[in-house]
Amino acid sequence: MPIKTIKIGKAEKTAEAKRHAVGRAIQDVRLTGDRIHVIAYGKEQWGILKEGAERLSKIYDDKSEAVSRAKELALKKSVSAVVLHRRNGMPEKTFNIKSLKLK
Amino acid sequence: MNDDFEKNVFINCPFDPEYKPLLQALIFTTLLCRLEPRIAMERDDCGEERIDKIKELIKNSKYSIHDISRMEPLKRKELPRFNMPFELGLDLGCRTYGEGKLSTKKSLILEKELHRYRVVISDLSGNDIRAHNSDVKELIRNTRNWVYTTTDTDLPSANRIWRSFNIFSSYLVEKCREEDYDDKDIEEMPIKEYIDYIIKWRNVVENPKP
Numbered sequence: 001m002p003i004k005t006i007k008i009g010k011a012e013k014t015a016e017a018k019r020h021a022v023g024r025a026i027q028d029v030r031l032t033g034d035r036i037h038v039i040a041y042g043k044e045q046w047g048i049l050k051e052g053a054e055r056l057s058k059i060y061d062d063k064s065e066a067v068s069r070a071k072e073l074a075l076k077k078s079v080s081a082v083v084l085h086r087r088n089g090m091p092e093k094t095f096n097i098k099s100l101k102l103k
Numbered sequence: 104m105n106d107d108f109e110k111n112v113f114i115n116c117p118f119d120p121e122y123k124p125l126l127q128a129l130i131f132t133t134l135l136c137r138l139e140p141r142i143a144m145e146r147d148d149c150g151e152e153r154i155d156k157i158k159e160l161i162k163n164s165k166y167s168i169h170d171i172s173r174m175e176p177l178k179r180k181e182l183p184r185f186n187m188p189f190e191l192g193l194d195l196g197c198r199t200y201g202e203g204k205l206s207t208k209k210s211l212i213l214e215k216e217l218h219r220y221r222v223v224i225s226d227l228s229g230n231d232i233r234a235h236n237s238d239v240k241e242l243i244r245n246t247r248n249w250v251y252t253t254t255d256t257d258l259p260s261a262n263r264i265w266r267s268f269n270i271f272s273s274y275l276v277e278k279c280r281e282e283d284y285d286d287k288d289i290e291e292m293p294i295k296e297y298i299d300y301i302i303k304w305r306n307v308v309e310n311p312k313p
Contacts, residue, residue, distance in 0.1 A: 033270070033274075035273070037269055037270060037273065039265075039266065039269045040240070049266055049269070049270075051270060056266075083273045085269050085272070085273070087239075088124040088125075088128075088239045089124060089128065089239050089240075089265070089268050089269045089272055090124055090272050091269075091272055091273040091276050094273070094277075
């Protein structure tokens with residue numbers, strides 16, 4: 001996915017406008033990695049997030065279902081790894097694409 | 104570390120292992136919101152008294168985030184921790200009695216549960232305290248919304264910061280493994296190093312190579 005950069009133009013030279021421009025720049029940052037993450041969503045659900053994607057691709061009630069789907073996607077889209085996260089955001093386990101192909 | 108009063112945010116929160124993911128999310132969010140987290144653990148000088156360090160951080164920070172969740176003991180027969188409410192008091196005192204820029208200080212007070220503090224610190228009953236329920240995403244949302252309201256800066260959504268926090272956390276482990284850190288090295292990484300990694304990651308994400 002292309003990465004958008006926001007330039008601060010002449011019209012935005014006041015301190016406040018610069019602050020806002022910086023904020024927009026952060027908002028438009030796109031991550032360029034090629035891994036797929038299974039992350040917590042809401043109180044109990046799980047979502048699949050591909051690095052560089054704008055939003056979660058799908059939401060699941062069950063983590064193991066989300067993990068299976070993420071692995072399928074990884075094989076289809078040739079990403080480098082699937083990373084499972086805990087509900088607190090910390091990484092729990094990483095499946096390398098090579099190990100997925102061997103199964 | 105930054106000496107810019109207008110950008111510094113003093114972070115006063117628990118340092119126990121259970122709180123660690125919340126602390127990391129708090130630091131990550133403040134950095135993504137373009138503030139500079141200042142924390143007692145950022146320096147490790149045995150010759151410096153802790154309270155002097157804290158007083159200096161409070162004096163040099165326009166913003167402060169206090170998490171008073173540890174008004175409860177973590178285990179039975181343990182005593183609660185009073186450092187956080189004490190440092191909150193110092194900060195509020197600095198704002199009340201300080202002159203000039205010190206009177207412009209702004210604070211966010213976080214707690215695990217919404218109304219529990221009224222029992223143990225009833226003097227804060229008139230303050231607007233936010234509860235995170237020990238949920239990392241809730242803490243990110245509370246912090247981001249407070250920064251937005253207080254600084255009037257355009258910010259990414261809490262949801263986006265949460266997703267970035269997940270991705271960054273896995274990046275950190277991967278990067279550390281590449282650099283031959285073992286589990287204990289990662290677990291006991293100094294706060295200053297953690298902050299440096301976030302800044303490096305943020306720079307890479309925001310200034311990608313063509």
